[in-house]
Amino acid sequence: xxxxSITIAILALVLMTGASCEKxxxxxxxxxxxxxxxxxxxxxxxxxxxxxxxxLNNSALKFYLVDYLLSNVRLVDGxxxxxxxxxxxxxxFSQTNTDPAKAAAGITLRFEGIPVGTxxxxxxxxxxxxxxxxxxxQDYPSGHPLSIGANRYWDAWSSxxxxxxxxxxxxxxxxxxxxxxxxxxxxxxxxxxxxFQHSTVIKGGxxxxxxxxxxxxxxxxxxxxxxxxxxAQPNAHTPGEPAMLLIMDxxxxxxxxx
Amino acid sequence: xxxxxxxxIALSVSVGLAVLLLGSCExxxxxxxxxxCDLTGIPYSPTPHxxxxxxxxxxxxxxxxxxLTVEGIALGRxxxxxxxxxxxxxxxxASCHLPEFGFTDGKAFSLGVDGLLGKRSSMxxxxxxxxxxxxxxxxxxxxxxxxxxxxxxxxxxxxxxxxNVVDKLIRSAEYPTWFRQAFGIKDKRxxxxxxxxxxxxxxxxxxxxxxxxxxxxxxxxxxxxTEEEQLGYDLFFDFEPSVPDAECGHCHGSVxxxxxxxxxxxxxxxGNLNEFADPxxxxxxxxxxxxGRFRAPTFAxxxxxxxxxx
Numbered sequence: 001x002x003x004x005s006i007t008i009a010i011l012a013l014v015l016m017t018g019a020s021c022e023k024x025x026x027x028x029x030x031x032x033x034x035x036x037x038x039x040x041x042x043x044x045x046x047x048x049x050x051x052x053x054x055x056l057n058n059s060a061l062k063f064y065l066v067d068y069l070l071s072n073v074r075l076v077d078g079x080x081x082x083x084x085x086x087x088x089x090x091x092x093f094s095q096t097n098t099d100p101a102k103a104a105a106g107i108t109l110r111f112e113g114i115p116v117g118t119x120x121x122x123x124x125x126x127x128x129x130x131x132x133x134x135x136x137x138q139d140y141p142s143g144h145p146l147s148i149g150a151n152r153y154w155d156a157w158s159s160x161x162x163x164x165x166x167x168x169x170x171x172x173x174x175x176x177x178x179x180x181x182x183x184x185x186x187x188x189x190x191x192x193x194x195x196f197q198h199s200t201v202i203k204g205g206x207x208x209x210x211x212x213x214x215x216x217x218x219x220x221x222x223x224x225x226x227x228x229x230x231x232a233q234p235n236a237h238t239p240g241e242p243a244m245l246l247i248m249d250x251x252x253x254x255x256x257x258x
Numbered sequence: 259x260x261x262x263x264x265x266x267i268a269l270s271v272s273v274g275l276a277v278l279l280l281g282s283c284e285x286x287x288x289x290x291x292x293x294x295c296d297l298t299g300i301p302y303s304p305t306p307h308x309x310x311x312x313x314x315x316x317x318x319x320x321x322x323x324x325x326l327t328v329e330g331i332a333l334g335r336x337x338x339x340x341x342x343x344x345x346x347x348x349x350x351x352a353s354c355h356l357p358e359f360g361f362t363d364g365k366a367f368s369l370g371v372d373g374l375l376g377k378r379s380s381m382x383x384x385x386x387x388x389x390x391x392x393x394x395x396x397x398x399x400x401x402x403x404x405x406x407x408x409x410x411x412x413x414x415x416x417x418x419x420x421x422n423v424v425d426k427l428i429r430s431a432e433y434p435t436w437f438r439q440a441f442g443i444k445d446k447r448x449x450x451x452x453x454x455x456x457x458x459x460x461x462x463x464x465x466x467x468x469x470x471x472x473x474x475x476x477x478x479x480x481x482x483x484t485e486e487e488q489l490g491y492d493l494f495f496d497f498e499p500s501v502p503d504a505e506c507g508h509c510h511g512s513v514x515x516x517x518x519x520x521x522x523x524x525x526x527x528x529g530n531l532n533e534f535a536d537p538x539x540x541x542x543x544x545x546x547x548x549x550g551r552f553r554a555p556t557f558a559x560x561x562x563x564x565x566x567x568x
Contacts, residue, residue, distance in 0.1 A: 142390035
């Protein structure tokens with residue numbers, strides 16, 4: 001290669017990369033939404049491994065794994081038209097929330113290039129819809145939240161695992177956390193979409209922020225107000241189990257926007 | 259996926275490229291005092307190789323800087339079986355990764371070249387090209403290329419210097435030609451350990467196993483399982499609600515019989531997470547919650563009674 005052709009090649013490379021950057025940046029007609037996802041327990045930041053009082057029989061819980069698939073996030077404009085922000089992301093607090101500062105900050109998803117406007121509502125999906133649930137982990141590249149390595153597929157029921165809520169329970173207030181509990185949800189029919197009447201204003205070239213809090217305690221509260229008896233049923237891994245339905249239905253009010 | 263883009267990165271990549279390109283210009287000058295080192299008389303026209311991947315398998319993800327070629331794979335196979343990679347030229351990779359054992363050795367602990375017992379058991383290389391979440395029981399190597407650098411200098415394995423290995427390869431009758439054909443080197447002395455491990459990794463990516471009885475029964479449904487086989491399958495994956503769940507599928511799941519994640523399968527009995535003699539994954543991540551976790555393997559048996567595509 002001559003010096004000149006090298007220079008041309010480099011120039012071309014810089015221009016190409018530059019050009020593709022231009023597209024990503026928001027111009028005057030589009031903006032960015034940052035969605036901060038947090039996990040709390042009855043109002044306190046949920047810290048992995050920290051004991052939280054559970055309102056049943058003087059018991060307490062420590063969480064080691066709290067995650068969910070967040071899918072089909074979209075803004076709905078005044079005309080009822082959707083602007084889709086994501087296909088699916090995994091919101092996994094088990095690595096971040098070991099650190100109180102990171103737990104307070106939350107996990108931020110960034111969506112760029114959203115058309116400027118006021119969107120009266122925001123919709124989020126928990127789990128994956130039936131169309132996506134017909135796909136298989138091997139259909140996705142490594143690193144994708146649904147890939148084989150993500151380890152969230154039930155071969156037995158042909159479903160992705162939508163949410164995981166796991167930890168250790170002290171069932172009688174003795175301070176000994178000896179009962180492992182583990183609630184995994186999934187299966188067609190358990191995908192939930194939640195609509196927030198939360199107005200989002202997207203301004204040209206600017207970043208708008210919104211927060212989505214998950215109160216993990218509220219996931220375990222039953223309709224009569226009592227809390228799920230973890231000692232009686234510490235596990236759920238099979239579609240149709242009552243704890244699964246409870247948890248998936250509860251996302252509706254365990255979620256709040258801030 | 260969300261990307262951040264910056265011109266600064268583009269620029270530094272370009273500058274890096276320029277340095278590289280200029281560097282390679284300088285190396286065009288023939289090296290002095292070696293009459294038979296020039297390899298440019300040997301044709302270099304590598305043949306791209308595409309691996310036959312069974313339906314239902316994930317995509318084989320190959321690093322952009324190490325595409326599979328017929329010549330690269332052939333060189334890798336030779337290196338894999340070549341005892342010259344060990345200190346006294348008695349052992350090769352294949353001494354602990356035997357094809358007839360699904361590319362493991364069937365032993366609890368492997369013996370190294372000095373007769374010393376290793377600290378862990380050898381691992382099957384069946385479908386190793388699909389292991390994207392770190393290699394070894396603890397995941398300390400990121401890629402097959404990185405991994406292949408390690409056994410040569412491991413005192414409990416081949417216990418040799420890479421410099422010596424490279425020297426043996428340069429002085430051998432055939433390797434310079436093979437390296438030329440695989441990677442286009444111009445001079446014998448351009449053989450490096452980096453190229454050697456690229457070739458080994460290419461070979462390893464062809465070790466695809468999907469022809470076992472398990473595959474015929476439960477992936478391709480070509481034959482009927484015996485009652486015991488069906489019961490084992492139901493126990494393993496919990497397919498049949500009336501059969502108790504042995505829970506194996508949680509960790510040995512997917513078409514690969516592993517999701518390549520790290521688990522504590524409670525084989526070591528310890529009082530707390532800091533007591534593991536071998537902390538496994540925890541030593542790599544520095545997170546004590548990972549102590550005692552190891553990568554769930556696929557099953558060597560699957561490789562053992564199956565033909566291996568290449």
